[in-house]
Amino acid sequence: MKKVFIAFRNVSFRYGEEYPWALKNISFEIFSDEWIAIIGHNGSGKSTIAKLINGLLLPQEGEIIVDGMPVNEETIWDIRKSVGMVFQNPDNQFVGTTVRDDVAFGLENRGIAREEMIQRINDSLDAVGMTDYILHEPHRLSGGQKQRVAIASILAISPEVIILDEATAMLDPKGRHEIMNTVNEVKNKHHLALVAITHDLNEITQADRVIVMSEGEVWLESNPRDVFSRKEELQQIGLDIPFIAKLADDLSSIGVPIKNQPLNHEELLIELWKYHSKM
Amino acid sequence: MEISFKNVDYTYQPNTPFEHKAIRNLSFKVASGTFVAIVGHTGSGKSTVIQHLNGLLTPTYGEVSIGDYKLTPEKKIKNIKDLRKRVGVVFQYPEHQLFEETIEKDIAFGPKNFGANEEAIKERIIEVMQSVNLPEQLLTRSPFDLSGGQMRRAAIAGVLAVDPEVLVLDEPTAGLDPRGQRDMMEMFYRLHHSKKLTTFLVTHSMEDALEYADHVIVLDKGTKFMEGKPSEVFLRQKELNEVQLDIPEVIKILFKVKEKLGISLSYKGQSTYDLACELKAALGGGSTNE
Incomplete structure (x- = not known):
């Protein structure tokens, strides 16, 4: 059953009275089980949204509902049980001296019994493929491994949504790929919602829906295919489309029919093949 | 400046249980005025290599030459300050290093340290603000009032203010939005040519290496895996995939x-x-x- 898990209703936020509005009257819904990508130029309000979802910030105007509860000072502790966040810099989120201790931290805070704690640590490390590193020091791992441990720590508290706030930005291409694969597997297995805030254009192609932010407002809500068919508009607001979409765009501008906006190499090749076989 | 590495090894914490050889037997030579991209997956030794370029590290074995300066394990380099004036390094997330009350003071910090006089510093500040496309009105503002992209430009202006001949860039576009990334790379490319710099770019973006560099050095496990013109190196897909890089x-x-x-x-x-x-x-x- 598709249900609304996060709802923003006419939300406005600013960091102080003398500051401009970082978010201006924004409304949107995110369903449980959905993969949402949030993109936008630097300063468009993306990260502010993430911090509002789990009550790290509270809005001056409007209402945010998470898991049926309005986000406010009374509910944030309950809400944080169902919202897990992974931030950009993996080094800033470790507290334990071993991978195991680090994953245990969130569980200890919640007073989980030892037996169950051990089970959850093992399960969550297994889910991200880090079981072999259980006694390693977190800060000696590679960037991709660190982010996987950060995800395991979050999985252990069994959230209903995971928010990735530019969680792959500091990783190399292989690390990015690993994390997105891990996240995808975890999402499908545990039926989580995923909110990925990102600048990585190729990461967006995997999302069910994209929310495009500009100047603190929701500029567009659509699927990746539709988003990438709007090259000029996106470029005007400081964004861009992936190389494949650009090539498809240029091909179509010189009369090669591209019917379905391709999201990857395979889809573009199919379009090229169709054109080729008709000639 | 011409830069060369001759059979360079670098070992962190030698003769301890934590001994780690980050570079081994690395040799390459780069002509003055070249735009070099250094690529390689995490842990391949990229950061260790660039820390040799301004003498933050000296080789454990072999020799590094930067113009007339020679870094060897045997002797301490005498005029290290002069080397650092001529080699400007933009570290990752350089905006984290901003610390002064105003942008003007922050930019002035470097040249002042290197003994430039007030007049010259004033002129430099105006010039570098233009180079990084920041409006002059921002000079009296606190660096912490700026947007992320502007903060990074201000930090880069501080490096340029020293008027280096070699510019070393460690992942300069990380965390910027797509337009910010493109503008930043265009800026470095323009500076490279107008100032006749020798530029080293450490990057995870093969697209940027292909587009901007004259020469690419691929590192793997601390050693040179291949080097050459980007348009030729990047044809070797199989080999690059072996060292976990893409084309x-x-x-x-x-x-x-x-x-x-x-x-x-x-x-x-x-x-x-x-x-x-x-x-x-x-x-x-x-x-x-x-």
């Missing part, structure tokens, strides 16, 4: 077009639009041969 999208699609459609096009730095035209012509012409 630029444009070359990848050309390979796939060849494999699936039997059409052979080569990459010569053409724009996406020109590539689209070549593809169209090749695909359209295909029917007559079949």
